[in-house]
Amino acid sequence: MVARIAEARLDRVFRALADATRRDIMRRTLLGAVSISGLAADYDMSFAAVQKHVAVLAKASLVRKASVGRERLISAVPNEIARARACLDELEALWRHRLAGLDAVLSEKK
Amino acid sequence: MVARIAEARLDRVFRALADATRRDIMRRTLLGAVSISGLAADYDMSFAAVQKHVAVLAKASLVRKASVGRERLISAVPNEIARARACLDELEALWRHRLAGLDAVLSEKK
DNA sequence: TATTCGCGCAACCATATGGTTGTATATTAT
DNA sequence: ATAATATACAACCATATGGTTGCGCGAATA
Numbered sequence: 001m002v003a004r005i006a007e008a009r010l011d012r013v014f015r016a017l018a019d020a021t022r023r024d025i026m027r028r029t030l031l032g033a034v035s036i037s038g039l040a041a042d043y044d045m046s047f048a049a050v051q052k053h054v055a056v057l058a059k060a061s062l063v064r065k066a067s068v069g070r071e072r073l074i075s076a077v078p079n080e081i082a083r084a085r086a087c088l089d090e091l092e093a094l095w096r097h098r099l100a101g102l103d104a105v106l107s108e109k110k
Numbered sequence: 111m112v113a114r115i116a117e118a119r120l121d122r123v124f125r126a127l128a129d130a131t132r133r134d135i136m137r138r139t140l141l142g143a144v145s146i147s148g149l150a151a152d153y154d155m156s157f158a159a160v161q162k163h164v165a166v167l168a169k170a171s172l173v174r175k176a177s178v179g180r181e182r183l184i185s186a187v188p189n190e191i192a193r194a195r196a197c198l199d200e201l202e203a204l205w206r207h208r209l210a211g212l213d214a215v216l217s218e219k220k
Numbered sequence: 221t222a223t224t225c226g227c228g229c230a231a232c233c234a235t236a237t238g239g240t241t242g243t244a245t246a247t248t249a250t
Numbered sequence: 251a252t253a254a255t256a257t258a259c260a261a262c263c264a265t266a267t268g269g270t271t272g273c274g275c276g277a278a279t280a
Binding site: 008010015017023026030076078084092 | 117118120121122123124125127128129130133136137140141142186188191192194195197198199200201202204205207208211
């Protein structure tokens with residue numbers, strides 16, 4: 001089933017976004033490519049910890065690495081963000097569906 | 111800082127949504143209230159496991175419980191979904207900002 | 221009344237997560 | 251050539267997560 005794979009992707013994307021540091025890395029790298037040490041300078045944790053956060057984002061395909069000399073430039077990829085958004089949109093659509101159902105019931109009572 | 115609390119809330123919401131079973135529970139409970147055992151009947155896991163999933167959603171304020179007799183009716187609350195969507199919207203807005211910047215650079219080259 | 225049903229909770233287990241330090245390697249700068 | 255920088259990777263640790271089973275309790279039913 002394709003759905004299984006899609007669900008696993010969504011798992012990874014939402015999991016990756018469930019951390020304030022990683023969301024911040026997304027914001028920084030959405031604006032432009034940044035090296036890992038460039039990122040690490042901004043957070044109160046070790047370089048290796050930031051490296052791990054980047055790895056989590058990369059496995060979720062939220063970010064890609066480009067080798068430039070001894071650096072790895074990290075830049076965000078918006079594709080999976082859109083997928084996650086589509087998932088939330090679907091949930092909100094279901095909610096509106098429920099409201100529409102209630103409206104139907106209410107208008108029948110008139 | 112209020113931001114800290116908001117970030118922690120987002121952590122919980124994204125974490126809660128990072129599981130296919132919990133996303134499915136959201137879909138079912140967005141359409142209407144369902145008891146925990148009603149939910150549990152649909153998944154290949156124990157009642158207690160489903161109970162825990164519901165607890166994760168509840169702690170993220172994605173769901174609320176209403177006691178009716180011996181049952182707890184679970185229904186989804188769309189508020190936190192909207193917050194999560196706003197977060198993703200912000201990320202996509204940053205991406206468009208980046209594209210706009212590139213456009214500016216490209217048009218200067220003309 | 222006795223029993224079954226729905227739920228909450230605790231204990232337990234295996235694995236994942238988020239952090240650390242340390243070591244190795246490739247690239248850049250002195 | 252040497253030193254410093256940027257990264258990768260492994261080992262380790264504490265805690266969180268996702269599942270299980272078992273027990274107790276209040277509510278519905280026979």
